[in-house]
Amino acid sequence: MDPCIIEFIGEKSIIGIIPNFSNDPLHLIYGTVGPFRAGLPVHVPLWLGIHLRKQQKCRIVPPEWMDMDVLEEIKEEEKKSKFFTKMPSEHYMVVAQLVMSTAPDDVPRCEELRTIIKDIFDIRESKLRTSIDAFIKGEGTYAKLDNLTLLEIHSVRPILPHSLDHIARYQRMAEVTQRDTSILGLSRTTGTGTGTGTMSNSSLYTQ
Amino acid sequence: MSSTNKQFADKAFELLKELDRSSQTIPAFDDDGVRQVLEEIKAIFKENVTQASCYSSSGDRSLWPLLNYRHAALQRNKRCLLAYLYERMQRIKALRWEFGPIIPVDIKQSLCEPEVHFFNNYSKSLAAYMRAVGDGHGIDLTGNLRPPKSLYIEVRCVEDYGKFELDDGEVVHLKKNSQHYLPRSQVETLVRQGILQHIA
Amino acid sequence: MSENENLDVPETQLELDTDAALQNVDEEDDEDEVEQITAQKVLEILETAWTNELGAPELLQHQTDMLELMLSQVAHMEDQMKDLDKNDFRMVVHQMELERIRYIMASYLRCRLQKIETYTQHIINEDAQREPEDKRLSIEESKYAQEFVAHVDEYFNKVATQYMPNQQRGEAEQRIVLPNLMSHVFLKANVAVPAVIVGVDDEEVDLAPGSQHIIPYQMVADLIHKNQAQLI
Numbered sequence: 218m219d220p221c222i223i224e225f226i227g228e229k230s231i232i233g234i235i236p237n238f239s240n241d242p243l244h245l246i247y248g249t250v251g252p253f254r255a256g257l258p259v260h261v262p263l264w265l266g267i268h269l270r271k272q273q274k275c276r277i278v279p280p281e282w283m284d285m286d287v288l289e290e291i292k293e294e295e296k297k298s299k300f301f302t303k304m305p306s307e308h309y310m311v312v313a314q315l316v317m318s319t320a321p322d323d324v325p326r327c328e329e330l331r332t333i334i335k336d337i338f339d340i341r342e343s344k345l346r347t348s349i350d351a352f353i354k355g356e357g358t359y360a361k362l363d364n365l366t367l368l369e370i371h372s373v374r375p376i377l378p379h380s381l382d383h384i385a386r387y388q389r390m391a392e393v394t395q396r397d398t399s400i401l402g403l404s405r406t407t408g409t410g411t412g413t414g415t416m417s418n419s420s421l422y423t424q
Numbered sequence: 425m426s427s428t429n430k431q432f433a434d435k436a437f438e439l440l441k442e443l444d445r446s447s448q449t450i451p452a453f454d455d456d457g458v459r460q461v462l463e464e465i466k467a468i469f470k471e472n473v474t475q476a477s478c479y480s481s482s483g484d485r486s487l488w489p490l491l492n493y494r495h496a497a498l499q500r501n502k503r504c505l506l507a508y509l510y511e512r513m514q515r516i517k518a519l520r521w522e523f524g525p526i527i528p529v530d531i532k533q534s535l536c537e538p539e540v541h542f543f544n545n546y547s548k549s550l551a552a553y554m555r556a557v558g559d560g561h562g563i564d565l566t567g568n569l570r571p572p573k574s575l576y577i578e579v580r581c582v583e584d585y586g587k588f589e590l591d592d593g594e595v596v597h598l599k600k601n602s603q604h605y606l607p608r609s610q611v612e613t614l615v616r617q618g619i620l621q622h623i624a
Numbered sequence: 625m626s627e628n629e630n631l632d633v634p635e636t637q638l639e640l641d642t643d644a645a646l647q648n649v650d651e652e653d654d655e656d657e658v659e660q661i662t663a664q665k666v667l668e669i670l671e672t673a674w675t676n677e678l679g680a681p682e683l684l685q686h687q688t689d690m691l692e693l694m695l696s697q698v699a700h701m702e703d704q705m706k707d708l709d710k711n712d713f714r715m716v717v718h719q720m721e722l723e724r725i726r727y728i729m730a731s732y733l734r735c736r737l738q739k740i741e742t743y744t745q746h747i748i749n750e751d752a753q754r755e756p757e758d759k760r761l762s763i764e765e766s767k768y769a770q771e772f773v774a775h776v777d778e779y780f781n782k783v784a785t786q787y788m789p790n791q792q793r794g795e796a797e798q799r800i801v802l803p804n805l806m807s808h809v810f811l812k813a814n815v816a817v818p819a820v821i822v823g824v825d826d827e828e829v830d831l832a833p834g835s836q837h838i839i840p841y842q843m844v845a846d847l848i849h850k851n852q853a854q855l856i
Contacts, residue, residue: 218678225571225727226675240713245721246663246697268720359822359829359843362810362836367856370810370836378808378838385806385840462787469789505784506799513779517741538782545775553768557733558688558695565737568730572723609723 218371226367227311228264233278235259236269263315270320277316277323282306285326288333295340301364310338310368341369349377358385432468432497436461436504443511450515453536454508461505468498512539520547521566522616567612577608579620588614666693667725672854674732679810679855680848681803681841683739683747686762691729698722740765744773745800805842812836813853820844 229247235258242251250261258278261269269275282288282305294302306312313334321327345365352360358381362370439457475491478484516539519527525547532540555562585598590610598604598619614620673687701718708715740747740761748769751759761769813831822829822839831837831853847853 221571222678222731225724238713243714243717245718246667246701246725247721248664250717264720264724265717268716357823358808359827359837359839361829362838365836370856374810378810381808381838382804382806458784462784466787466789502788502795506780509780509783513776536783538779541782542775542779545778546772549768549771549775553737553764556764556767557691559692561692561695561699563695563726563730563733565730565734568723568727570727572720572727 218367218374220368220371223368223371224311224315227308228262228267228315230263230306230308230312231260232263232266232280232312232316233258233260234266234269234275235278236275238274263312267315267319270323277320279316279324280306280312282309283313283316283324283330285329285333288330288337292333292337292340295337295344301341301344303364304366307366308368309334309366338369341365342372345369345373349373353380353384356384432464432494433461433500433504435464436501436508439508440504440511443508448534449519449531450512450534452534453512453539455536458505458508461501465498465501465505468494468501472498513542516543517546519543520550524566524613525551567609569612572608576605577611578623579604579606579611579615580623581619582621583619585614585619661693663694663697666690666697670694670725670732671728672851674728674735676848676855677732677735680845681805681807681809682845683736683743683760683803685758685760685849686736686765687732688762691733694725694729698725736765737768739803740769741772743801743803744769744776746802748773749800805845806840808838809841809844810836810838810856811844811847811853812856813847815852817847817852820847 235256236253237255238253239255240251240253242249247262250265251259253259266275266277270277282291287305291302291305313330317324317327317331324330348360435457439454439461442454442457443451472491472494475487479487479491516535519531520543527535527540527543535543550565554565557563581598581600581602581604584600587595588598588611589595590607596604596606598614603623604620611620615622669690670687673684673690677684701722705715705718747760748766751761751766754760759766813833813835816833817831819828820831820843821827822837822843829837831847836856844853848855
């Protein structure tokens with residue numbers, strides 16, 4: 218999946234905004250948004266929130282987890298845990314990136330937040346790399362990926378699934394070769410035909 | 425066949441390598457190369473037929489390995505040649521998505537007649553499919569290539585294009601170096617063709 | 625954004641009620657019991673079909689009905705918006721959403737076409753064995769696939785294969801490209817699924833709702849088909 222598709226999917230996340238205009242509810246296909254009342258917070262999909270913010274029609278209310286204390290705790294937890302901890306948002310990287318790049322003024326301690334979110338992401342990525350390494354060396358074909366977010370899962374693409382596909386292919390080939398060799402061994406004693414049968418008889422060349 | 429320092433299927437492999445090396449969208453169709461490969465295939469085939477009939481009448485198996493070897497060479501020739509055509513076909517298909525139903529003149533020169541014919545057929549099938557989707561509602565699949573970011577984009581005109589009418593009837597004059605704020609979906613094609621440049 | 629509560633709100637001049645069009649469409653199908661489905665639900669189904677299709681190595685079942693519903697809904701809304709000022713707040717927001725939906729549908733259908741073009745003969749052969757209601761190709765796709773195969777054959781034949789001696793039937797079969805069903809995919813369980821075989825050595829795992837896994841596609845193909853799990 219292309220990173221821009223992951224962002225596109227992440228843009229469905231819900232975010233709070235405080236509009237500076239009023240409008241009746243809108244019945245979008247995915248559901249109803251609004252009503253919009255100037256000065257009163259309302260929840261909208263991120264794609265809409267970002268758009269309205271760009272048009273200077275609202276302020277963004279950062280999600281609760283975009284807070285230094287909360288994130289410090291998550292970071293410590295992530296460091297301590299052998300496994301991946303559950304993130305406060307399925308799309309925390311996309312949300313953080315979009316909100317902080319569009320509306321840095323709406324986010325208190327924006328720069329610090331940026332750093333700590335990146336730290337958390339890095340800790341998780343390095344954990345991910347270590348476990349993939351162990352997974353491949355252990356010749357596994359199946360693994361649980363609990364608590365990994367979409368972006369993280371796809372950060373190992375295409376390398377992870379492709380290398381597993383290749384390993385599986387080699388394994389299958391090794392089995393086939395083994396079978397062929399035993400057939401060849403037989404055919405050598407009986408002296409008929411060749412193993413793989415690309416040309417099992419000369420009728421290919423009769424006209 | 426018997427010339428020195430030359431291996432079976434050399435030419436066929438070269439066809440592929442040339443195509444891979446070329447920096448052009450599609451290099452010229454290698455008529456000569458394709459013919460040579462086809463000739464080698466026919467020659468190998470003929471030799472094998474002779475040998476096979478000799479084998480079936482006499483039962484002499486001593487040349488069996490040679491027959492097998494040549495058969496593998498024949499298969500490799502076929503495989504390389506078909507891979508060459510297949511890869512060209514992929515690029516010809518890509519033209520349809522990139523440039524629409526008409527092949528740019530400079531690229532068309534590189535195609536052989538059956539390739540142009542294939543392009544036209546492909547183009548027609550795709551257009552018919554796109555029109556028919558959703559019980560005749562239709563959908564243009566060659567647009568909306570990337571997830572939408574905003575409805576309008578800032579563009580700069582790279583070359584003089586002239587008048588461009590928007591869906592709502594508004595007409596903009598696309599003059600070289602002029603800048604416009606236009607609906608993304610309506611100018612996507614012009615951006616892809618390099619007439620407009622998207623300014624971030 | 626819970627279920628659309630405005631089901632019974634009559635359509636006002638400026639209100640773009642998303643349910644109205646779907647009801648109309650359903651009424652045209654007068655044969656069967658009219659089954660109500662909200663536009664929201666249709667969108668959800670299409671989104672899942674889209675990500676499944678992007679992740680699956682093989683072509684999945686077509687979604688003609690859902691696509692038709694959504695395309696007519698989009699057309700209906702565009703029609704209603706015609707008279708709105710293009711800078712109207714409502715206009716812009718609806719347009720943005722429609723753009724997103726159009727992208728999903730286009731990306732979904734493109735992904736399918738790509739598979740159809742790559743595995744054409746294989747897909748046609750498989751579909752020929754299936755019951756009408758299980759066919760993977762929609763009617764339009766099926767026509768497209770048939771035409772595509774004919775065009776490719778014609779091209780290969782004109783340029784090369786007609787000059788090749790003694791074309792074997794078996795060789796044409798050898799050239800059929802098959803998807804690698806054992807390729808690894810990312811999966812999320814929608815419901816609890818007990819005892820899924822996850823490896824060649826018959827190792828079994830219980831999938832908890834919401835749990836995520838990497839696994840060879842073939843092991844979970846039927847779970848996706850039954851919507852017990854989805855690809856991510």
